[in-house]
Every structure is written in C-alpha cells, then in structure tokens.
Amino acid sequence: MAAYFDDKDLAHFGDLKDHAPELWERFMQYYGPAFEPGLLSKREKVLIGFAVAQASQCPYCVDSYTQQALEQGLTMKHLAEAMHAAASLKAGITLAHGLVAHNVDKKVSM
Amino acid sequence: MTAVPLRVLEAPPRARFDAHLARHGGELRAERVTTLQINVGKKCNQACRHCHVDAGPLRTEVMPDAVVDACLAALARAPECDTLDVTGGAPELHPRFREIVRRARALGRRTIVRHNLTVQQEPGQQDLPEFLAAQQCEVVASLPHYTEDATDRQRGRGVYDKSVAALVRLNAVGYGGGHGLVLNLVSNPVGAFLPPRQQDLERDMRLYLGERHGIVFDRLFTITNMPIARFADWLDQHDRRAEYMERLESAFNSATLPGLMCRSLVSVSWDGRLFDCDFNQMLELSIEGEEPASIFGLDLRRLAGRRVRTADHCLGCTAGAGSSCGGALT
Numbered sequence: 001m002a003a004y005f006d007d008k009d010l011a012h013f014g015d016l017k018d019h020a021p022e023l024w025e026r027f028m029q030y031y032g033p034a035f036e037p038g039l040l041s042k043r044e045k046v047l048i049g050f051a052v053a054q055a056s057q058c059p060y061c062v063d064s065y066t067q068q069a070l071e072q073g074l075t076m077k078h079l080a081e082a083m084h085a086a087a088s089l090k091a092g093i094t095l096a097h098g099l100v101a102h103n104v105d106k107k108v109s110m
Numbered sequence: 111m112t113a114v115p116l117r118v119l120e121a122p123p124r125a126r127f128d129a130h131l132a133r134h135g136g137e138l139r140a141e142r143v144t145t146l147q148i149n150v151g152k153k154c155n156q157a158c159r160h161c162h163v164d165a166g167p168l169r170t171e172v173m174p175d176a177v178v179d180a181c182l183a184a185l186a187r188a189p190e191c192d193t194l195d196v197t198g199g200a201p202e203l204h205p206r207f208r209e210i211v212r213r214a215r216a217l218g219r220r221t222i223v224r225h226n227l228t229v230q231q232e233p234g235q236q237d238l239p240e241f242l243a244a245q246q247c248e249v250v251a252s253l254p255h256y257t258e259d260a261t262d263r264q265r266g267r268g269v270y271d272k273s274v275a276a277l278v279r280l281n282a283v284g285y286g287g288g289h290g291l292v293l294n295l296v297s298n299p300v301g302a303f304l305p306p307r308q309q310d311l312e313r314d315m316r317l318y319l320g321e322r323h324g325i326v327f328d329r330l331f332t333i334t335n336m337p338i339a340r341f342a343d344w345l346d347q348h349d350r351r352a353e354y355m356e357r358l359e360s361a362f363n364s365a366t367l368p369g370l371m372c373r374s375l376v377s378v379s380w381d382g383r384l385f386d387c388d389f390n391q392m393l394e395l396s397i398e399g400e401e402p403a404s405i406f407g408l409d410l411r412r413l414a415g416r417r418v419r420t421a422d423h424c425l426g427c428t429a430g431a432g433s434s435c436g437g438a439l440t
C-alpha cells in the first residue's frame with residue numbers, strides 16, 4: 001500500500017458493499033435521500049456536506065464535496081467562508097468543552 | 111463559386127458518444143435549419159482559457175467579403191431560417207460586422223450577437239450598445255460568474271470590472287429591462303466540472319449583479335465546457351482530460367437529445383465551410399453529404415434531414431441538463 005489516502009480510492013467507495021451488502025444497501029437508502037432537495041436546496045445540502053467533510057478531516061469527502069460545490073455554482077470564495085465557519089465552530093466546540101473543566105473545578109476545588 | 115480549401119485531419123474518437131446514441135435511436139438527424147450561425151473570424155480582444163475557438167488578439171482569420179455575401183444570400187433565400195447568430199472571436203471586430211447586422215435585420219431576421227462585453231472598450235466600439243439597440247439585436251453576453259475572482263480566472267485579469275461596466279452601458283440603452291431589447295448572459299464553468307443548474311445560477315446572478323451593480327438581464331444560459339481546442343489543452347496540461355470525459359459520460363442524459371442545437375442550426379466557418387455546430391467546426395468535422403460543404407450557392411432547405419456528425423465531444427452537449435448556444439436543454 002503506497003499511501004493510506006489516494007484520490008483514486010473515491011471511485012471504489014462502492015466496494016465497501018462487498019463484505020456487508022445488506023448494510024451497504026441500508027446506508028445508501030439513507031445517504032441518497034438525505035442529500036435530495038427538500039426544504040433545503042441541493043446546494044445547501046452540498047455545503048453542509050462540505051463543511052462536515054472539512055470538520056471531520058475526510059480527504060475523500062472534501063474532494064467529492066468540493067467538486068459537487070463547484071457544480072452547484074459555488075466558488076472557492078464560498079467554500080472559504082464555509083470552511084472558516086466550520087473551523088471556527090470546531091474551535092468554539094473545543095473551547096466549550098472547557099466548561100466541563102470549569103464545572104469540575106468548581107465541584108472539587110476550594 | 112469560390113473554392114473551399116480541402117483539409118484532411120485525423121477524425122476525433124467517437125465510440126463513447128456513439129455507444130450512448132446507439133441505445134437511443136442510433137443516429138442524430140437534423141430538422142429544418144432555423145438558425146444560421148456564422149463565425150466571422152477568430153480575432154478577439156480576449157484569450158479566455160476555456161475558448162473552444164482558440165480565439166485571441168493575434169488570430170488573423172477573418173471572414174472574407176465573398177463569404178459574408180454568400181451567407182447573407184443564403185439567408186435571403188431561406189425565409190424559414192429565421193435567426194442569424196453572429197459569433198467569433200469577437201464578431202464586432204469584423205470590418206463588416208455592422209453591415210452584416212443591418213442586412214440581416216433588413217431581411218427581417220432575428221439577429222443574435224455573441225458579445226464578450228469587453229469589446230465595447232476597444233477603439234471604435236464606444237457606440238456599440240447604441241448600434242445594437244438601434245438594430246434590435248439580441249445580445250448574448252459572456253459572464254462566467256457573478257464573482258470577480260472566478261470571472262477573471264477564466265477570462266483574464268480586469269475582465270470582470272470591464273464586463274460590469276459594459277453591462278451597465280447595455281442597460282442604459284434599454285437592454286435587459288424586459289422591454290424588448292433582449293440581454294442574455296452566458297456562463298461557462300471555470301474549470302473541469304459541469305455547470306450548476308441554470309435556474310439556480312440565474313437567480314444568484316440576478317440577485318448579486320442587481321444588488322451590487324444595479325444590473326438587469328433577461329436570461330442566463332449555462333454552457334458546458336467542450337473538451338476541444340484551448341480547453342482540451344488546459345485539461346491535458348493538468349492531466350484532467352480522462353476524468354473530465356468520464357464526468358461528461360457519466361452524466362449522459364438522453365432527454366437532451368431532442369433539443370440538441372445541431373438539429374436546427376448550421377454553422378459557417380470564417381472561410382465558408384459548413385458544419386453541424388461551432389464545435390464540429392473547430393474539429394474540422396464538416397457536414398456530411400454536401401459537396402462541397404460550403405455556403406456558396408447553398409439552399410439551406412437541403413440540409414434538413416441530414417445526419418449529424420458526432421464524436422466524443424458531443425458528450426458535452428448531452429451531460430446533465432444538456433448544453434447549447436441557448437443554454438441548458440432540459
């Protein structure tokens with residue numbers, strides 16, 4: 001194995017059905033409709049996908065959702081705003097966990 | 111009759127598109143010609159990175175007088191061909207551009223001018239908006255994106271600002287306001303991906319250009335980048351051609367076939383040869399069954415029912431929502 005992540009892997013995502021076809025099928029029945037336009041547009045859902053991919057640090061998903069976003073008429077300017085929104089929320093989440101430390105400190109310290 | 115030079119080029123691959131076509135009727139047949147599209151030359155004040163014509167300031171190909179006259183004569187002989195579509199290059203740089211427009215309008219033909227906007231700032235073109243308005247031309251203006259960064263990356267630094275100024279000028283003479291002077295915008299993707307949904311980008315363009323610049327327009331056309339000429343070179347330089355072809359092929363949509371522009375249009379090159387579309391023209395895939403395949407003395411009615419020549423670049427017109435000089439097809 002040359003590398004753990006390779007952009008050519010993306011085309012083999014469907015291979016994951018090989019060892020668990022029923023579970024794969026159930027996943028696709030969930031994933032497909034979840035990204036269909038509803039009250040949210042396709043573009044809004046693609047942007048959510050991009051932000052989650054970014055925050056989850058999944059290179060396959062960042063690749064896929066960047067290309068999908070471009071095909072939705074978005075540009076790197078839009079994606080830069082989305083990635084900063086995602087990154088700042090991640091920073092906020094990290095900070096927010098500090099409240100647990102605050103609470104523990106209040107509980108056990110004099 | 112003026113002789114048309116013969117050219118022998120290696121035929122482009124066609125197996126992939128034809129395999130799809132075989133599953134949906136087997137061949138493309140043209141209907142009657144309702145649009146005569148004339149490419150009056152490859153000279154352009156811009157050199158866009160996606161250009162399928164390889165147009166630019168250094169190109170010297172210009173439609174000669176005899177071909178201009180033959181085009182107008184063919185148009186006059188065919189009243190059912192109700193539209194003249196003038197393209198280039200920047201067609202306004204042709205020395206007889208205004209005469210072509212006047213004569214087509216005098217024949218009562220709807221006349222579309224494919225306009226790159228920035229040509230308005232070229233010497234001698236300052237009154238172009240007034241001329242187009244006086245002739246009641248339909249203007250199809252190129253603006254790939256409502257953001258400056260994306261537009262300038264495709265069309266050159268500073269093009270967005272110049273384009274905005276040109277759109278403001280067109281609005282000022284009455285274009286795009288819904289009062290008969292039609293201003294449509296055209297967007298090609300800024301890279302190797304399919305265009306967004308036409309309605310979505312049109313809505314965003316309208317909102318952004320309206321709020322930021324007070325610009326109004328009628329419709330937005332999305333056009334897929336064709337894997338030929340300069341865009342094909344760009345794909346090759348970035349080792350993206352195979353993936354792009356796969357993207358086009360994977361998005362094949364048979365619902366686009368009835369509306370393909372080659373069914374109702376014939377394209378004339380600067381030197382008078384005939385093609386099923388502007389893209390075939392750039393690949394030197396001349397019309398089948400016309401000897402010689404040229405505009406000289408042509409009765410456009412003879413082209414009805416012809417078999418359209420196809421190759422794998424046709425996947426660009428059948429991908430997703432489809433693509434044509436009039437935008438999406440579905």
